[in-house]
Amino acid sequence: MFDAAVAAAAPATALPPCLPRPPKGRTVVVGAGKASAAMAAAVEAHWPGELSGLVVTRYGHAVPTRRIEIAEAAHPVPDAAGENAAARILALVEGLGPDDLVLALVSGGASALLALPAPGITLAEKQAVTRALLKSGASISEMNCVRKHLSRVKGGRLAAAAAPARVVALLISDVPGDDPSVIGSGPTVPDPTTVEDARAVLAKYGIAAPAALSETPKRLANSEVVMVATPQRSLQAAAGVARAHGFTPLLLGDALEGEAREAAKVMAGIARSCAAHGHPARPPCVLLSGGETTVTVRGKGRGGRNAEFLLALAIALEGHSKIHALAADTDGIDGSEDNAGALIGPDTLARGPDAKARLADNDAYGFFSALGDLVVTGPTLTNVNDFRAILVT
Amino acid sequence: MFDAAVAAAAPATALPPCLPRPPKGRTVVVGAGKASAAMAAAVEAHWPGELSGLVVTRYGHAVPTRRIEIAEAAHPVPDAAGENAAARILALVEGLGPDDLVLALVSGGASALLALPAPGITLAEKQAVTRALLKSGASISEMNCVRKHLSRVKGGRLAAAAAPARVVALLISDVPGDDPSVIGSGPTVPDPTTVEDARAVLAKYGIAAPAALSETPKRLANSEVVMVATPQRSLQAAAGVARAHGFTPLLLGDALEGEAREAAKVMAGIARSCAAHGHPARPPCVLLSGGETTVTVRGKGRGGRNAEFLLALAIALEGHSKIHALAADTDGIDGSEDNAGALIGPDTLARGPDAKARLADNDAYGFFSALGDLVVTGPTLTNVNDFRAILVT
Numbered sequence: 152m153f154d155a156a157v158a159a160a161a162p163a164t165a166l167p168p169c170l171p172r173p174p175k176g177r178t179v180v181v182g183a184g185k186a187s188a189a190m191a192a193a194v195e196a197h198w199p200g201e202l203s204g205l206v207v208t209r210y211g212h213a214v215p216t217r218r219i220e221i222a223e224a225a226h227p228v229p230d231a232a233g234e235n236a237a238a239r240i241l242a243l244v245e246g247l248g249p250d251d252l253v254l255a256l257v258s259g260g261a262s263a264l265l266a267l268p269a270p271g272i273t274l275a276e277k278q279a280v281t282r283a284l285l286k287s288g289a290s291i292s293e294m295n296c297v298r299k300h301l302s303r304v305k306g307g308r309l310a311a312a313a314a315p316a317r318v319v320a321l322l323i324s325d326v327p328g329d330d331p332s333v334i335g336s337g338p339t340v341p342d343p344t345t346v347e348d349a350r351a352v353l354a355k356y357g358i359a360a361p362a363a364l365s366e367t368p369k370r371l372a373n374s375e376v377v378m379v380a381t382p383q384r385s386l387q388a389a390a391g392v393a394r395a396h397g398f399t400p401l402l403l404g405d406a407l408e409g410e411a412r413e414a415a416k417v418m419a420g421i422a423r424s425c426a427a428h429g430h431p432a433r434p435p436c437v438l439l440s441g442g443e444t445t446v447t448v449r450g451k452g453r454g455g456r457n458a459e460f461l462l463a464l465a466i467a468l469e470g471h472s473k474i475h476a477l478a479a480d481t482d483g484i485d486g487s488e489d490n491a492g493a494l495i496g497p498d499t500l501a502r503g504p505d506a507k508a509r510l511a512d513n514d515a516y517g518f519f520s521a522l523g524d525l526v527v528t529g530p531t532l533t534n535v536n537d538f539r540a541i542l543v544t
Numbered sequence: 545m546f547d548a549a550v551a552a553a554a555p556a557t558a559l560p561p562c563l564p565r566p567p568k569g570r571t572v573v574v575g576a577g578k579a580s581a582a583m584a585a586a587v588e589a590h591w592p593g594e595l596s597g598l599v600v601t602r603y604g605h606a607v608p609t610r611r612i613e614i615a616e617a618a619h620p621v622p623d624a625a626g627e628n629a630a631a632r633i634l635a636l637v638e639g640l641g642p643d644d645l646v647l648a649l650v651s652g653g654a655s656a657l658l659a660l661p662a663p664g665i666t667l668a669e670k671q672a673v674t675r676a677l678l679k680s681g682a683s684i685s686e687m688n689c690v691r692k693h694l695s696r697v698k699g700g701r702l703a704a705a706a707a708p709a710r711v712v713a714l715l716i717s718d719v720p721g722d723d724p725s726v727i728g729s730g731p732t733v734p735d736p737t738t739v740e741d742a743r744a745v746l747a748k749y750g751i752a753a754p755a756a757l758s759e760t761p762k763r764l765a766n767s768e769v770v771m772v773a774t775p776q777r778s779l780q781a782a783a784g785v786a787r788a789h790g791f792t793p794l795l796l797g798d799a800l801e802g803e804a805r806e807a808a809k810v811m812a813g814i815a816r817s818c819a820a821h822g823h824p825a826r827p828p829c830v831l832l833s834g835g836e837t838t839v840t841v842r843g844k845g846r847g848g849r850n851a852e853f854l855l856a857l858a859i860a861l862e863g864h865s866k867i868h869a870l871a872a873d874t875d876g877i878d879g880s881e882d883n884a885g886a887l888i889g890p891d892t893l894a895r896g897p898d899a900k901a902r903l904a905d906n907d908a909y910g911f912f913s914a915l916g917d918l919v920v921t922g923p924t925l926t927n928v929n930d931f932r933a934i935l936v937t
């Protein structure tokens with residue numbers, strides 16, 4: 152099921168059917184994100200006409216290409232390489248004509264990889280505002296509202312710069328709701344928020360507003376978006392595998408959030424209910440979910456949110472004889488370790504008797520590594536967020 | 545739906561169909577728990593023959609009875625009134641004959657209300673062991689294993705004391721799994737754990753074992769149990785109301801746990817998925833769940849776990865136009881306030897703009913009280929744990 156979820160989001164298979172027809176004029180490929188290099192390679196392999204361009208991806212996520220240049224930059228904290236790539240991408244799309252086409256390849260991480268301050272704003276000023284917002288308790292949508300008005304790329308500005316060329320954005324979503332204006336901060340998508348909205352957010356949290364806040368495009372007649380891959384489609388692909396093997400799939404949600412160890416207790420309760428009562432699904436069944444849990448680090452151990460979720464799940468299930476589970480990041484990297492995720496079964500606690508101590512130390516990686524129960528894939532070069540499957544037999 | 549859930553667990557309606565036939569000999573009613581007085585009243589109202597007895601309930605939970613005496617005692621920390629009642633209850637059932645019947649009315653809270661140390665153990669000794677276990681990180685089942693071997697009542701000892709009389713326990717469950725040996729620590733139910741198990745738990749956590757640990761009954765031929773009410777049956781009653789109004793009910797689980805504000809994020813994700821994708825249920829639908837979340841108190845506000853769950857749910861839903869919810873304790877008391885729970889709707893955040901600050905201060909009661917959105921029932925005199933309904937239209 153995990154393999155099917157990742158395959159459904161892989162640019163090599165998911166992107167080609169989404170390509171538009173070649174234009175009369177030139178085709179310029181730009182883009183950013185963890186999947187952008189793999190997306191560029193998929194475009195190259197299937198595009199019938201001439202092609203050039205530049206995409207920026209995270210360090211270590213480049214793949215060989217012949218016609219589209221791949222730049223690498225830092226994520227999640229932007230660096231000069233990303234700024235430089237963003238400036239070159241803007242230059243590439245400026246001056247195109249109405250017969251030209253821009254293919255914008257946008258995936259998770261694009262926001263940090265394409266961080267270029269708007270004219271009149273210094274990088275230091277932008278960073279100061281961002282840090283103040285992070286401390287303030289502002290919501291993600293409030294933060295994004297402000298950031299779009301500080302950027303030369305976000306909030307539709309990339310598409311505005313490319314006009315009158317046609318812009319087709321090919322998106323891989325890793326955000327709740329799959330909102331195109333949120334994925335990578337929507338570089339090709341009209342932004343409904345205004346400078347006044349941004350000022351109101353800054354005033355609400357008592358943060359000084361930079362003088363040079365600038366308005367984002369409200370309409371972009373030259374721009375359209377195509378969704379290449381979403382968390383929900385990957386869950387549906389996994390559901391197909393489940394059905395083929397006689398398991399009833401239940402899709403609980405493509406954007407579940409919450410502290411990993413607490414979300415695990417809720418999921419344990421749902422899985423136990425399946426086993427005890429046949430609700431919300433009758434065994435044999437599998438509970439599928441996506442989204443991104445969080446981990447509040449208090450200990451000194453290693454491990455990403457999927458491994459921590461599973462360790463807490465194993466503890467909550469107390470060796471339940473009918474329940475197995477897998478949780479992994481579809482990008483192949485659970486946090487900052489070398490694993491995508493891990494696996495648990497009824498014997499996990501018996502084989503790893505120090506589970507509670509390891510969880511208290513945030514050492515889920517150490518726990519599953521010692522058991523040989525890590526799931527290791529390496530970077531998958533796509534990202535539709537986390538994948539969790541809880542099997543009840 | 546909440547009314548139906550409570551009604552399905554009300555002793556007045558749920559208990560009479562569970563009563564056995566009167567015996568040839570005497571009938572003695574004993575029992576303990578938050579619902580025990582209401583259960584005693586229901587027995588009195590429907591019992592065809594002679595009857596006497598004593599039950600102990602929480603302070604403020606007594607109801608008028610004529611033949612069964614009601615004692616009140618402290619919960620959750622035992623007091624002398626509870627010890628005294630437990631001793632009198634044991635005395636009532638000792639010396640009965642094979643033609644006599646003991647009706648044992650057991651509901652949540654019975655464990656604390658019937659706290660009587662085994663011979664050779666002082667109350668101070670028992671309290672010291674309990675405190676050490678609470679600090680040790682021992683699981684609930686490990687704690688209960690030890691406590692049953694320190695008690696004169698728990699772990700089947702009440703039924704053993706009543707032999708050769710027949711014992712029929714009428715149970716209202718507030719525990720995950722509805723295990724009769726766990727509800728009120730199973731005073732009439734054989735205990736699978738041994739003195740050796742109890743010693744092993746104490747050794748595992750480095751706690752000195754009292755000399756007088758005593759063995760619990762492993763078989764009780766004179767004892768049987770009847771389940772009067774369970775969380776799942778109450779959820780099913782609510783599901784019936786939902787169906788009658790055209791809403792598809794999805795029973796997520798009768799024993800969901802986890803930190804209230806984190807469980808709320810998971811539930812918000814599931815509800816959003818219903819609205820966006822029609823999975824795990826297609827709107828109009830309602831997500832029903834039971835069990836008991838927890839609240840780690842960090843602020844200075846007021847509020848129980850259901851109000852806190854709802855406040856966090858409202859924040860996570862960001863005013864979603866299609867989602868309403870209710871969460872309340874079926875016993876009518878959410879934590880230590882005067883409300884059973886509260887209600888949220890799409891306009892909750894707009895009407896209460898200080899939601900995040902109130903949540904940070906654990907002041908969900910203050911938040912919903914100011915809005916006039918508390919659910920107030922007073923003590924319901926039953927308890928099948930929490931009830932949550934999230935409606936997606």
